[in-house]
Amino acid sequence: xxxxxxxxxxxxxxxxxxxxxxxxxxxxxxxxxxxxxxxxxxxxxxxxxxxxxxxxxxxxxxxxxxxxxxxxxxxxxxxxxxxxxxxxxxxxxxxxxxxxxxxxxxxxxxxxxxxxxxxxxxxxxxxxxxxxxxxxxxxxxxxxxxxxxxxxxxxxxxxxxxxxxxxxxxxxxxxxxxxxxxxxxxxxxxxxxxxxxxxxxxxxxxxxxxxxxxxxxxxxxxxxxxxxxxxxxxxxxxxxxxxxxxxxxxxxxxxxxxxxxxxxxxxxxxxxxxxxxxxxxxxxxxxxxxxxxxxxxxxxxxxxxxxxxxxxxxxxxxxxxxxxxxxxxxxxxxxxxxxxxxxxxxxx
Numbered sequence: 348x349x350x351x352x353x354x355x356x357x358x359x360x361x362x363x364x365x366x367x368x369x370x371x372x373x374x375x376x377x378x379x380x381x382x383x384x385x386x387x388x389x390x391x392x393x394x395x396x397x398x399x400x401x402x403x404x405x406x407x408x409x410x411x412x413x414x415x416x417x418x419x420x421x422x423x424x425x426x427x428x429x430x431x432x433x434x435x436x437x438x439x440x441x442x443x444x445x446x447x448x449x450x451x452x453x454x455x456x457x458x459x460x461x462x463x464x465x466x467x468x469x470x471x472x473x474x475x476x477x478x479x480x481x482x483x484x485x486x487x488x489x490x491x492x493x494x495x496x497x498x499x500x501x502x503x504x505x506x507x508x509x510x511x512x513x514x515x516x517x518x519x520x521x522x523x524x525x526x527x528x529x530x531x532x533x534x535x536x537x538x539x540x541x542x543x544x545x546x547x548x549x550x551x552x553x554x555x556x557x558x559x560x561x562x563x564x565x566x567x568x569x570x571x572x573x574x575x576x577x578x579x580x581x582x583x584x585x586x587x588x589x590x591x592x593x594x595x596x597x598x599x600x601x602x603x604x605x606x607x608x609x610x611x612x613x614x615x616x617x618x619x620x621x622x623x624x625x626x627x628x629x630x631x632x633x634x635x636x637x638x639x640x641x642x643x644x645x646x647x648x649x650x651x652x653x654x655x656x657x658x659x660x661x662x663x664x665x666x667x668x669x670x671x672x673x674x675x676x677x678x679x680x681x682x683x684x685x686x687x688x689x690x691x692x693x694x695x
Contacts, residue, residue, distance in 0.1 A: 351381045352594065355420035357407070357427060357447075359384035359400075360391055362534055363467065363527075364426035365544030366583045369536035372398060374587070385416060391543040398537060410446040417450025422463040422594075424586065444507045448514045455519035463521050463593055465586065466511050470528045470575055470608065470659040471503040479568025479616055479656035489526075489608040489665040496603065515602030523589055523605040527582045528575030528659060529614075531680040533690065548579065551684065553651055555623055555691055559632060564624040565645070566638035567656030570617030574659050575610030578675035582609045585671045592669055600665060608663040612676035616655055622681045626688040 354371060358364035371382050383401045386392050392402035405412045407427070417423050425447065427440075447464070454462040473487055487494055498505055508524055515522040530548045538544035558564050589607060592599045620638050628635035646653050663671065 351379055352376075352422060353381045353383060353420045354422045354424065355383045355385070355416055357385055357423065357425045358467075359395070359426075360386055360388075360538065360543045360545065361426055362545050362548055362579070363530070363583060363586075364424075365538035366534050366536055366579065367424060367426060367586050368395075368400065369538055370583060370587050372400075372537065383416065383420065385413065394541050394543050395538075397541070407440055407443040410442060413443060413446045414450040414453070417447050417462075418453035418457070420450075420454065420462065422465070422590070423447060423451070424465045424590075426467045426586075441506055441510065444510050448510065448520070451514060451520040461519060461521050461597075463523070464511065464514070465523045465525065465589060465593075466507070468504045468508050468524050468526045470526050470610065470661050471654070472498060472505050472508065472526065473659040473661060474503060474654070474657035475659075477568070477572040477656060477658050478653070479566065479570050479572050481658075482571050482573050482615070483658040483660065485658070486660040486662055487608070488662045489606045492603055492606075495606055512603050512605075515605065521593065521597060521601045521605075523593065523599075523601055523607065525582070525585060525589065525607045525609060526661065527577055527609040528661065529680070530577055530579055530582055531683045532579035532675075533686065534579055547687075547690075550651075550655075551687055552691055554619075554655065555627070555684075555688060557649060557652070558623060558627060559691075561645075563633060563636060564620055564627070564638040565641045565652075566620045567616055567641060567652065570615055570620055570638075570656075572616050572656055572658045573613045574616070574657075575608075575661055576612050576614055576677045576680045577609045577673060578611075578679060581611065581673040581675055584673070585609050585666055588666075588669055588671050599669070607666045607669070608661040609666060609671075609673075610661045610663050611673035612678070612680070613660065614677040614680060618677075618681060619655075619684075622684045623688075626685045629685070630688055630692050632692060
């Protein structure tokens, strides 16, 4: 007799979540999965149902509904953060996280078995205040627990990460936190094809759109700071690699040892700005010129701009040891900017 593993995906129509759902549908063990998605749109829910996905219409603010769904699941995958300030309202929604944790606790009390939570955070938790003026030599490894635990509780995403780890420490859940850096590449697959999934990341299109509105390319400081990078498909690979590991071995590193970075290369802010400038100039929508520093007023209008001037350097030693094998690098990210510009300018 085979038992179905109930997998709840939060953010199932998002950039990462939609692709995770697609991979679950195509998984070798898909026949043993019951995939459940919490979605805001009735129309999208109906489309997902045609793929065999169980849907519930609601949002993260429906705390009782959220708690109840989690209490019915063996695995909860939360994909509501892409490591950027613009999504912080979802990423760092502590009340929603507390509802999820209550659901996990109920599941444990009902079954006697600790349910699984795979939570998405981001390397934004590592940022400094470089303002584009320097490259830091501080690099975090996901195996260096002491260094991660030394991060201040006020750091971006940290309040939620700490609550997630505390649930594992309490013993009523096995928790795992994936921390992507800048994610690039257009999402493809079944959910994109049926029109329910957002195919775009946040950071790169956001900067391109702002540049188009500004009329010329801007830069934070001197652009010397560095960020990590990962291709969309390869961070989704990590979710599946981790899920497979956890389902086959419940003692896969979890809790305070359950941080998994997803970096595969680095780029400077200046390299990124120059690539955006060249791609927009090639389309004839922005004149190719030396980038101009953002004004103080611009940072107030778009807080994400300051984020582009920070350092966040990470080494995915634990992720690689698990069997994750990314191949796309910062060079690929810089080359991906041109098709992003093509896609965005077609909508103008």
